[in-house]
Amino acid sequence: MTKTTGHISELPLxxxxxxxxxxxxxxxxxxxxFEARPGKESxxxxxxxxxxxxxxxxxxxxxxxxxxxxxxxxxxxxAPTLVDNQxxxxxxxxxxxxxPAGDGNGHHLINHSNSNAVLLVxxxxxxxxxxxxxxxxxxxxxQR
Amino acid sequence: MTKTTGHISELPLxxxxxxxxxxxxxxxxxxxxFEARPGKESxxxxxxxxxxxxxxxxxxxxxxxxxxxxxxxxxxxxAPTLVDNQxxxxxxxxxxxxxPAGDGNGHHLINHSNSNAVLLVxxxxxxxxxxxxxxxxxxxxxQR
Numbered sequence: 001m002t003k004t005t006g007h008i009s010e011l012p013l014x015x016x017x018x019x020x021x022x023x024x025x026x027x028x029x030x031x032x033x034f035e036a037r038p039g040k041e042s043x044x045x046x047x048x049x050x051x052x053x054x055x056x057x058x059x060x061x062x063x064x065x066x067x068x069x070x071x072x073x074x075x076x077x078x079a080p081t082l083v084d085n086q087x088x089x090x091x092x093x094x095x096x097x098x099x100p101a102g103d104g105n106g107h108h109l110i111n112h113s114n115s116n117a118v119l120l121v122x123x124x125x126x127x128x129x130x131x132x133x134x135x136x137x138x139x140x141x142x143q144r
Numbered sequence: 145m146t147k148t149t150g151h152i153s154e155l156p157l158x159x160x161x162x163x164x165x166x167x168x169x170x171x172x173x174x175x176x177x178f179e180a181r182p183g184k185e186s187x188x189x190x191x192x193x194x195x196x197x198x199x200x201x202x203x204x205x206x207x208x209x210x211x212x213x214x215x216x217x218x219x220x221x222x223a224p225t226l227v228d229n230q231x232x233x234x235x236x237x238x239x240x241x242x243x244p245a246g247d248g249n250g251h252h253l254i255n256h257s258n259s260n261a262v263l264l265v266x267x268x269x270x271x272x273x274x275x276x277x278x279x280x281x282x283x284x285x286x287q288r
């Protein structure tokens with residue numbers, strides 16, 4: 001049976017999935033990234049809710065934007081830096097950032113602080129329809 | 145221009161919209177409920193992200209379930225009580241609860257504590273397709 005309630009910080013954390021690729025891009029950014037998936041654990045299919053821990057030096061993803069999927073980040077703990085088309089901006093607990101589908105605003109969060117940062121990341125799921133763009137890397141556009 | 149980043153607790157809080165109805169149902173549950181909409185503020189259309197403050201005695205909604213929309217709640221502060229088909233359960237900061245579309249699990253959160261409770265509530269948007277059921281009240285099913 002699906003576990004529909006729980007405590008988010010008690011969910012088992014998994015290492016970043018992209019490190020399992022045969023030839024990961026900039027793996028040094030992701031060795032300190034761990035996540036749990038309370039949305040999936042609850043049986044949700046229409047959007048993902050990921051609880052993401054970024055150790056110092058690690059990033060939430062490569063800088064990217066989605067053509068079809070909306071995305072939203074809420075900072076739960078720590079002081080990660082948002083990097084997007086407008087430059088860099090230090091966030092703090094309670095900061096949010098929204099990335100509407102197709103906005104062309106390549107973004108990620110990177111933890112330049114000395115403490116862990118913890119994020120809640122929500123993204124709609126339109127698998128097979130979405131294309132992801134990575135403006136800083138030799139990657140994609142990637143159909144997802 | 146859409147404000148795509150900010151601090152979630154600095155957004156202006158509005159009283160519960162259902163109190164504006166001509167004949168609101170159980171208004172005493174909603175007089176202490178206030179919310180901001182950081183998802184909408186960010187220009188998102190595929191899911192809503194609501195920052196909800198429940199003063200003591202107030203509730204997040206009537207007990208309900210959605211036929212088409214997934215819903216997820218993360219407790220940011222305080223100790224609201226989840227009421228659903230399984231009964232009552234006190235939650236705390238970091239608690240989550242997921243409600244997959246069509247699960248038939250009528251739910252709401254009510255603040256029986258003496259301090260404010262603060263929630264992040266995420267729900268997919270399928271306006272025109274969703275039907276909401278209210279098992280405790282003479283209301284609906286309501287096409288939304």
